[in-house]
Amino acid sequence: MMQQPSFSEQLKQQAIPIMTNINHHPFVTGIRDGYVPKTALLKYVQQDEQYLKGFIATYQSLVDNLNDAQETQLMKNTETEIGHEHSPHEMFCEIARVDYEQQSNKPVGKITKGYLNHMQSSADSGSLLNTLAALTPCPWTYSVLVKQMIIEGKTGKNNPFTEWIEFYGKTNSEDIDMSKHFFNRIDQLASKATTDELCQAEAYFLDSCQWELEFWEQAYPQK
Numbered sequence: 153m154m155q156q157p158s159f160s161e162q163l164k165q166q167a168i169p170i171m172t173n174i175n176h177h178p179f180v181t182g183i184r185d186g187y188v189p190k191t192a193l194l195k196y197v198q199q200d201e202q203y204l205k206g207f208i209a210t211y212q213s214l215v216d217n218l219n220d221a222q223e224t225q226l227m228k229n230t231e232t233e234i235g236h237e238h239s240p241h242e243m244f245c246e247i248a249r250v251d252y253e254q255q256s257n258k259p260v261g262k263i264t265k266g267y268l269n270h271m272q273s274s275a276d277s278g279s280l281l282n283t284l285a286a287l288t289p290c291p292w293t294y295s296v297l298v299k300q301m302i303i304e305g306k307t308g309k310n311n312p313f314t315e316w317i318e319f320y321g322k323t324n325s326e327d328i329d330m331s332k333h334f335f336n337r338i339d340q341l342a343s344k345a346t347t348d349e350l351c352q353a354e355a356y357f358l359d360s361c362q363w364e365l366e367f368w369e370q371a372y373p374q375k
């Protein structure tokens with residue numbers, strides 16, 4: 153008998169159309185091909201500085217609301233890996249020839265705010281499954297994108313984004329480890345969840361994937 157795919161595999165399958173759109177977004181194809189306009193790089197860094205602060209805050213509220221000591225320890229171990237993304241921001245600023253130090257504390261954009269509210273609402277739902285489902289696309293989408301770029305041979309001395317791609321794509325990068333850890337926990341929690349709870353978690357996951365696409369679009373608008 154064919155084995156039913158795990159819940160996390162089902163989530164990844166459901167996200168394929170959004171991942172395809174992300175993969176074809178000009179910001180992402182620009183990283184792949186070695187050129188992204190300066191304005192887009194700047195906007196991305198300014199907003200991502202704000203986004204990562206919010207991501208850490210949601211993660212902390214998740215950890216604070218846990219009542220299982222072992223789970224808390226596991227999540228605290230991951231907490232130390234979160235938010236160390238100053239160096240990819242510095243790389244973008246170097247390519248754009250702007251001062252990194254001046255890019256923090258800019259106003260939070262509409263899309264950034266929407267994505268952060270979405271993540272916070274997953275934590276406010278009081279469900280660890282929902283919260284992990286909403287947080288996972290952040291590390292997961294990047295690890296998928298850069299792995300593909302590495303497979304396609306897009307890194308090398310001709311691509312100024314090589315270091316950025318390798319930051320997220322190197323073995324045991326923070327995002328690769330974090331998404332593996334989160335997906336494992338999602339599968340454990342999903343095995344005890346009701347159909348309604350699974351549907352809710354799926355919606356949180358797919359909405360975050362869509363916010364990821366909007367985040368690229370915010371920095372490099374096509375619409």
Ligand SMILES: Cc1ncc(CN)c(N)n1
Nearest residue numbers: 200203237290291294367
């Ligand atoms: C919006 C966003 N999504 C994902 C990542 C990569 N962790 C990021 N830095 N920013």
